[in-house]
Amino acid sequence: MKTFFHVEDIGDLNAALKEAEEVKKNRFAWKHLGQDKTIMLVFFNNSLRTRLSSQKAALNLGMHPIVLNIGAESWKLETEMGVVMDGDKSEHIKEAIPVMASYCDIIGVRSFAHLEDREFDYAETILEQFVKYSGKPVISLESATVHPCQAFADLITINEYKRNKRPKVVLSWAPHPKALPQAVPNSFAEWMSAADVDFVITHPKGYELDPKFTRGSRIEYDQMKAFEGADFIYAKNWSNPGVTNPEDYGKVVCKDMDWTVGARQMAVTNNAFFMHCLPVRRNMIVTDEVIDAPTSLVIPEAANREISAQVVMKRMLESLDK
Ligand code: CP
Numbered sequence: 001m002k003t004f005f006h007v008e009d010i011g012d013l014n015a016a017l018k019e020a021e022e023v024k025k026n027r028f029a030w031k032h033l034g035q036d037k038t039i040m041l042v043f044f045n046n047s048l049r050t051r052l053s054s055q056k057a058a059l060n061l062g063m064h065p066i067v068l069n070i071g072a073e074s075w076k077l078e079t080e081m082g083v084v085m086d087g088d089k090s091e092h093i094k095e096a097i098p099v100m101a102s103y104c105d106i107i108g109v110r111s112f113a114h115l116e117d118r119e120f121d122y123a124e125t126i127l128e129q130f131v132k133y134s135g136k137p138v139i140s141l142e143s144a145t146v147h148p149c150q151a152f153a154d155l156i157t158i159n160e161y162k163r164n165k166r167p168k169v170v171l172s173w174a175p176h177p178k179a180l181p182q183a184v185p186n187s188f189a190e191w192m193s194a195a196d197v198d199f200v201i202t203h204p205k206g207y208e209l210d211p212k213f214t215r216g217s218r219i220e221y222d223q224m225k226a227f228e229g230a231d232f233i234y235a236k237n238w239s240n241p242g243v244t245n246p247e248d249y250g251k252v253v254c255k256d257m258d259w260t261v262g263a264r265q266m267a268v269t270n271n272a273f274f275m276h277c278l279p280v281r282r283n284m285i286v287t288d289e290v291i292d293a294p295t296s297l298v299i300p301e302a303a304n305r306e307i308s309a310q311v312v313m314k315r316m317l318e319s320l321d322k
Contacts, residue, residue, distance in 0.1 A: 001315040003131060004139045005124070005146050007187075007194045013155070016311060020156045023314065024307050027060045033317040034063030040104035041067045041141065044077075044111040044126070049278060050141045050149065053305035054108055057313055060306070066104065079126050093129055101134035106316050113144040113181040115250030118242045121145060121181075122210070137316040139309075142183050145210075150277050151187035152308035155195055157301045158232055161273055166196055167231035168270070172223060173203035174285040175255050176237035184277050185238045186213040193217050202226035204254045208243045223259060230269040235261045235276050235285050262287040266295075273297045 003009055010016045023030075039058045043051065051067060058065040070077055077096050078089035085092065101107060109130050113121040121144040130138045140146050158169060169192055171185060185201075186209060192199040193215040201214065202223045208214075220226035227233065242249025260283065266272060274286065274296045282288055291298060 001312070001319050002137050004137075004148055004312045004316070005127070005143070006148065007151070007191045009148070010152065010312070010315075013195055016152070017156065017159050019314075020152075020304075020307050020311050023310050027306075027310060030314055030317075031060070031062035033314060034058065034061035037062075037106070037317060037320070038064045038066060038104040039106040039108060039313065040100050041065055041108045042070060042100065042110070042130075043067065043141070044070045044109075045142075047110055047141070049302050049305050050110060053302075054141060054149075054309050056306045057309035060310055061313055061317060063106075063313065063317070068100070079129070093126070094133060097130055097133035098135075101136045104136065105320060106137045106139065106313065107134050108139040108141045109143060110141040111143050113183065113250070115179055115181065115239060118246060118249040137320070139312055139316070144181065145183055145213075146187045146190075147183040147277070148187050148191075149305060149308050149312065150184055151191040152312070153301060153304040154188060154234065154275065154277070155191050156304045156307055157275065157297055158195075158197065160300070160304075161232075161297060163231065166198055168198040168200065168229055169232045169234065170226050170230045170272075171199070171201045171234045171236065172226065172259070172261060172265075173207055174235045174237050174259050174261055175257055176252075176281060176284055177255070179239035179250055179252050180237050182209060182238045182241050185209055185236050188234060188236070189213045189217055190215065200226050200230075204256065204259065206244050206248065206253060207238065207240060209238070209241050210243055224265060224268060227265045227272075228268050230272045233261060233266070233269060233272045233274050235274070235280075237285060257284075260284060260287060261290055263289055266290055271295065275301055278302055
């Protein structure tokens, strides 16, 4: 495996889920694979779960993780090409990436969408530069448009908790005070469209995700209707994807608190499990009552980030030198 950005990169989902089960049962069984190997985890943005779960997964595999926080610990990096570097950025990504790559075998990158230029973000400009200039396998640790380690962990969690063969899974937009990227809902939609689930997306009109990720998924603008009979509710805020109106890209055009997931919506579900990738704003995205209920899966879901990261790193280690 050379890159981990999209659901196709993992191949057959049933095989990936089976491998996740095996890894979870015996996470230290592949320690030999990472011997004398190093993974560089590059963070342009903050993180709790991704930073810790990636390091833990690497250690489980016997790998050495190196974490670099760009800006705080390194020089600030210029990511635009052809610019006069007379600002606060001391080093260009064109030198920094091959230098980082010379110290490691695998690279993981966290680099959020800037939410200013849709074309720049949706071309995954920064992540693609890591592919181009590193020559090493690259994992998206949430980049401009995707968060595949999260989506894989979400699928593992749904597979573990499902009570019927083909559960109904609902991705629901929820309000947030700040403009957030679309990476988590994009990847969740992409992975759920490929999985054996009955998948529905609900959001206010104008918040349509890019069809490249939703892939024909059912959209229901009435949140209560979407929640009827659901087995899993996955709440997430995202800023305007600019699909219906490019000028709205990255903006917060709705703060309707009726969309906050609470007891009213959960009452029409099939006693659904509640999911969120975290960090979550309580009583904006979800009420205390719902997130504190026994049906909330936010902690096991976060714990599965270690497993999803380990399966991906394991596959990358297995394909090194091939
Ligand atoms: N869900 C997730 O990626 O969490 P962090 O931003 O804390 O890494």
